[in-house]
Amino acid sequence: MTKNIRTALVAGFALLTFCAHAQKITTDSLYKLPGNPYRVLPEHVSRLFYVQRTPNDNTIVYELKMGDNGLPDEDEPVHPYWIRYHDKGEKAELNFIQRKFAYGITSKPLGNGRFDIRFVSYKKFPLLLMKGTDGKYHIFATISQRQFIVNRIFVKIEGGSFWVPNVRYVEFKGTDPATGKEVTERFKP
Template identity: 70%
Template sequence: MRVSKFLILLLLIAPGITFGISPDKHNDSVKAPINYPKPPVTDSRLFYVQRTPNANTIVYDLNLATNGMPDTENPVKAYWIRYADKGQKEDLNYIQRKFAYGLTARPLANGNYDIRFVSYKKFPLTLMKASDGKYHIFAFISQKQIILNSVFVKIEGGTFWFPNVVYVEVSGTDPQTGKEMVERFKP
């Protein structure tokens, strides 16, 4: 499977989110090396994406309908927190929504949703209620289902058109143990 075309597309259109295919290594103690601000925790927060070009962060929140269930058309809302500017919220623009950071959602049984990044449909996510009674985004890392917390992309050098992506780090929480799990992928 090729990741390079996907990486180039995302970094051209709106630098930020990328996913590798094969794990480089798994280490529960791995932490993103940059001390960026973390988005505040809210009842609706699902996960966020950060990368080395700057601290601007893409945030994904649960979008509830008036009945208290996820909105059937758009169960997850994505937006920026522009930490590198004034920390303001800003909606994703059309290109970012349709080609990079936007999500597609397909209803599944029991009120769950199959969630995919528009730019990389091969990384399956599931929006569903957990044992805590709250909705979370679930993903698989190290062959274990986790609650996705964040994605971090480390870029060193390269050019605007061909950045050198060193690794992608996906982190989450094991819903059974509460332990943080981290996996890095090298594209």
């Protein structure tokens, strides 16, 4: 992953201010792994993947949004929002700055219920929303010439500034659709 990708993703993920309307959700089903301060979210039927980053465990969730026709919504197939653990686990919509410059996504219909999905903070990294062999919709990424289902992304930041953070690595965790095994891809600056 190039330095520009890392910088763009981290700069986007560093914007944690100005959250809009919040709605309370329960955190009973959320848990942490031993030795890992970041929560691993249990599977949810409409969640595609989530993003976590240092310095806290607030999480950006990306959910599938279906249209009335049984296919992903043409205008907004993926809906991002916060789980704000530092605000009692409240769910919060992304504000304008977060949607347009950091954590938001763009989508382009490709036909047959497939969409090209891109982070607004780095549009050169393509993701693909499509139905997998299991009959469910997933986000697919191709890294190191192999395609996998994206489950979570973690960005490790150590120092730097608000606009130019020092990214130690970006880690993608997912599933190999052919074998069902977990795949981890980590990129260092």
